[in-house]
């Protein structure tokens with residue numbers, strides 16, 4: 001049976017070192033959600049990504065994402081795909097030591113339904 005990782009909203013993934021890369025479409029969506037222009041959005045909330053070939057979300061002084069507010073994401077309805085996809089569609093060796101998502105055994109149909117809800121994507125269980 002497929003395993004779905006149920007996020008418990010611990011926010012560790014919004015706090016650990018790394019980067020949330022942005023596509024042009026995501027910048028448009030985020031700026032619209034915040035009701036500001038894209039230029040202002042870029043100036044206020046982004047930085048050059050590590051490869052220096054695009055933009056990523058800025059960090060707060062403590063290293064957490066610029067949109068983390070307490071335990072809430074200020075842009076949750078339009079958060080970047082990278083955020084939506086973790087930890088079910090991508091993760092990294094050792095991430096389970098920090099991420100508190102609970103593994104739940106579900107049917108294939110239920111896995112598809114949950115993945116669609118969490119990520120917006122249509123995927124098949126492996």
Ligand code: SF4
Nearest residue numbers: 014065067068073083
């Ligand atoms: S955009 Fe939201 S979900 Fe993504 S890292 Fe920032 S606070 Fe977390």
Ligand code: SF4
Nearest residue numbers: 007010011013099101
């Ligand atoms: S995906 Fe994991 S690390 Fe991120 S908020 Fe959910 S449980 Fe925490």
